[in-house]
Amino acid sequence: MDDKVISHRRFLGKMERDMEADRQNDDHAAFVDKFRRYEALLEPDISLIEKFYRALSAIGQHDEIIDYALLQMNAGRGHYDVHMRHLLEGLLSQERYFEVVEFSDHLMKEEIPHDFRIEVAALRHRAKKAIDEKKEAPMSEMPEVDADSYNDMQSYERMDFLKRIIEEADDRYRELIRNAAAGEDNPELLTFMLLYLRTAGDGNVLAVHKMGERIEVVPRELHDLEEGxxxxxxxxxxxxxxxxxxxxxxxxxxxxxxxxxxxxxxxxxxxxxxxxxxxxxxxxxxxxxxxxxxxxxxxxxxxxxxxxxxxxx
Incomplete structure (x- = not known):
């Protein structure tokens, strides 16, 4: 066997041992860093990927869990049940309960393994229970959000805020969202900003950047996401x-x-x-x-x- 191949395998073996040591020492950030370098050299097996998911969860990187799971499923790399379970758990951790229920309902219509079906049902139950508890709790008015507090939000918090004001058709934030949309470079967030402005009936021309181009839109004239x-x-x-x-x-x-x-x-x-x-x-x-x-x-x-x-x- 070629000496370079032997050396490469030894190097990978050492990385695996180092990652296991990090895991046992609860050094989750170090594990995540090493996993990323390891993955650039070799496609990890599913057991190592599961440890990666758990390490990300431990350091609160739920956005990355969701993105990574979607990437793995879209690439068709197998172990769909593992990636979907961690995707749902990531959504739960971000209190994105309606998305968990929606994903789960779709899954339950498919022919999926019995054990996975039980896991999905349990995650759906947790999400549904959280939704019901929110409905039963005294309705608190959403705190006023200004430009500073909006800018301080994480991406998922902005997304939740946008979904809520879309659902409530709350037009108080039209000017705030218009100003933020003009400089927004996150395509998904910009989508929900435009959907909000459409819901709020904004009839003024707005210039935004999407798909690498500057476009001008009149939000209230845009089609719904489910159309087109x-x-x-x-x-x-x-x-x-x-x-x-x-x-x-x-x-x-x-x-x-x-x-x-x-x-x-x-x-x-x-x-x-x-x-x-x-x-x-x-x-x-x-x-x-x-x-x-x-x-x-x-x-x-x-x-x-x-x-x-x-x-x-």
Missing amino acids: PFRSISARVMDEVEDRIPQFAESAAAMLMSHMLYCYPVEPPFGTEDMVTAYLEEILGMVNIEYEVAAKPQAVSWIRSLEQSIAGE
Whole structure:
């Protein structure tokens, strides 16, 4: 055996031992740092990935748990149940209870292993109980949010705030969100800002940056997230995925929804037929199934570029 191969394996073995020592010493930050370097050299097995999830949870990095789980599922790297369980636990930790219930309801409609079904049901129960407790608690008025307190929020806190004021159709924050949207570089947050301004009936032109371009929109004239060409593309792709690979349907749905949230209100730069074919080629290819219709290379390249942008690569 080549000396370089032996040396490389020894190096990886030492990293594994060091990570295990960090884990036993509850040095979670050190474990996470070493795991990232290890993953750049070798695809980790699922047992090591589970330890990575637990270390992230211990240091409160729930955003990264969610992003990493979505990335693994979208890439079709297997162990869907493990990644989905940690995704749901990450959402629970951020008190994103409605999303846990929504994901769980979709999962319970699928043919999933019995043990995983029990875990999903338990996580859904925790989320539903938390929702019910919030409903039963005396309704407290949301504290007034100004520019400083909004800027001090974490990304997930801003997202929760935006979802709440959308749900309550609270137009008090129109000017705050307009000003913040003009400089917002987080695509998903910007999507919810625009949806809020649409709900608030904002009829003034707003310049924002999306998909690498400066665009001008009138929020109240924007279509809803559930409308538009992207939604029809998603529906047709999911019909095909559910027919061919139903076990991969949740992963495909999560991928398409993440793309829709990332792009809104910008639509794909290709026609519906080209995008449906490209998505099917890409998604089926994740599970080594060749799609019988040749996709336009530029459309496939656009999807892959979008995935890389979402993953932060």
